[in-house]
Amino acid sequence: MKKSDVIEFYARLAADNPHPETELEAGNPFQLVVAVALSAQATDVGVNKATRALFEEVKTPEQMVALGEEGLKRHIKTIGLFNTKAKNVIALSEKLIADFGGEVPADRDALETLPGVGRKTANVVMNVAFGAETFAVDTHIFRVGNRTGLARGKTPLAVELKLDKATPAPFRLHAHHWLILHGRYVCKARKPECWRCIVADLCAYKPKTPPPATAARAT
Incomplete structure (x- = not known):
């Protein structure tokens, strides 16, 4: 993914969810x-x-x-x-x-x-x-990194290191939350919901998954 596309990729995710948080509940x-x-x-x-x-x-x-x-x-x-x-x-x-x-x-x-x-x-x-700028690569981030072309790698560590290198300063703190949530709710493992993805045009994944109604008519 080109540097300009990476910036646009994160900018859209940030605009959609300016303050992402972990979904795990903890008090300290x-x-x-x-x-x-x-x-x-x-x-x-x-x-x-x-x-x-x-x-x-x-x-x-x-x-x-x-x-x-x-x-x-x-x-x-x-x-x-x-x-x-x-x-x-x-x-x-x-x-x-x-x-x-x-x-x-x-x-x-x-x-x-x-x-x-x-x-x-x-x-x-x-x-x-x-508040460290770290990238916790779980199955969601591993999939999103490879599927979109944002950070391709054969191991979680390889994806982490590529994300660390590719992610620009304004987005580093929240990057892994945006990617986890995107993978959990949009860029799903079995069938990514490309038709409602806000970064679909920047993503290397092909063919894009059509909306359910379109897919039903095609069959």
């Missing part, structure tokens, strides 16, 4: 780390349902350790892989207490030392909690 950086860790292979909606009661009770790593693994499992049993995730959340809480004074570090490398926290999770926390 610790709750955010937990929510993002729980969201792997799960929907934000499902995570929010499970964590609302949990986060009323647990707001700090110390409270999470006091709750314990079995107590945590009772809250998150509706989330996929909840046994492994419960173990990781307790372990990361213990590490936050032991190594970081119970505070979530504002450093990506430090975040990645926490059990169950990979680069994507660390990037989300750095962006949402600390």
